[in-house]
Amino acid sequence: MAIETDVASHYGRAGIADRILAALRTANGADAPITVDALSALDHFHGRGIVATQELAAVLKPEPGEHLLDIGSGIGGPARWFAEKCGVRVTGVDLTPEFCAAARALNIATGLDNRITIKNGSALALPVPDNEFDRAYSQNVIMNVADKPQFYREAFRALRPGGVLALSNLCAGTGEALIYPVPWADTAETSFLATPQEMEADLRAAGFEIVSFRNTTAEVEAATRRNRERLESGPLPALGTHLILGAQLRQMQINSSLNLEQGKVATVEALVRKAR
Ligand SMILES: C[S@@+](CC[C@H](N)C(=O)[O-])C[C@H]1O[C@@H](n2cnc3c(N)ncnc32)[C@H](O)[C@@H]1O
Numbered sequence: 001m002a003i004e005t006d007v008a009s010h011y012g013r014a015g016i017a018d019r020i021l022a023a024l025r026t027a028n029g030a031d032a033p034i035t036v037d038a039l040s041a042l043d044h045f046h047g048r049g050i051v052a053t054q055e056l057a058a059v060l061k062p063e064p065g066e067h068l069l070d071i072g073s074g075i076g077g078p079a080r081w082f083a084e085k086c087g088v089r090v091t092g093v094d095l096t097p098e099f100c101a102a103a104r105a106l107n108i109a110t111g112l113d114n115r116i117t118i119k120n121g122s123a124l125a126l127p128v129p130d131n132e133f134d135r136a137y138s139q140n141v142i143m144n145v146a147d148k149p150q151f152y153r154e155a156f157r158a159l160r161p162g163g164v165l166a167l168s169n170l171c172a173g174t175g176e177a178l179i180y181p182v183p184w185a186d187t188a189e190t191s192f193l194a195t196p197q198e199m200e201a202d203l204r205a206a207g208f209e210i211v212s213f214r215n216t217t218a219e220v221e222a223a224t225r226r227n228r229e230r231l232e233s234g235p236l237p238a239l240g241t242h243l244i245l246g247a248q249l250r251q252m253q254i255n256s257s258l259n260l261e262q263g264k265v266a267t268v269e270a271l272v273r274k275a276r
Pocket residue numbers: 004007008011043044045046071072073074075076077078093094095096099121122123124138139140141144145183184
């Protein structure tokens with residue numbers, strides 16, 4: 001509980017949606033429509049942004065009409081993207097009240113509030129029924145969670161038999177201490193990285209079958225390195241995820257890239273299934 005309070009206060013900022021909508025009006029004009037595509041430069045709050053969401057979608061393969069669960073839904077960019085591009089309903093659960101408020105406001109602004117439900121709650125006690133979801137996904141969330149077996153048990157409970165979970169996880173690399181702050185934590189107090197081997201063992205222990213399990217560190221590292229070089233040499237773009245966490249995000253992203261480049265962090269993309 002203390003961890004969750006600290007995680008939510010790391011992320012929580014007042015006025016996120018207002019800041020984002022004002023920046024969009026400045027960039028695109030006062031009358032420009034607020035669309036999923038217009039928001040996509042700043043509402044996918046994980047490394048490589050919209051590109052990473054599209055890659056996860058290619059693994060998850062949602063079908064129109066399905067009900068998806070987004071565990072740690074942030075300000076709702078991935079949920080809006082899945083709802084609009086794949087014709088699904090999405091329930092998002094997130095710990096940070098300010099992120100849930102921003103997600104709901106942006107769902108209304110894009111006209112997707114009838115297809116997306118946002119619940120403020122914990123991945124460790126998901127406020128959803130058993131066997132409800134056709135598919136689930138979680139992008140860059142579990143590095144904030146100490147009790148990873150419980151995270152996977154809850155995802156398993158929420159999926160219908162035959163349902164699948166797609167994960168994009170930050171994992172431990174060499175085990176050396178990270179450079180802080182990073183986008184998910186100011187200190188080691190709220191950062192918990194499991195090795196890819198531990199991740200796979202926790203998933204199997206929760207009851208999942210492994211469909212695919214891919215170490216994506218090399219490709220992610222190359223993209224974040226290019227982003228670091230841009231951040232070190234130029235101004236912040238008008239539209240970016242710094243509108244969520246503030247200008248300090250620049251140094252956090254630089255540190256995150258250095259951790260990957262130095263082998264301290266690894267990334268894994270996995271698809272797992274709850275057997276019928
Ligand atoms: C880096 S953000 C990623 C947000 C979103 N998945 C995305 O990719 O845009 C991490 C998110 O995980 C959420 N989170 C962290 N620990 C959580 C927990 N125990 N339960 C639910 N959400 C959690 C945070 O509030 C934050 O929104």
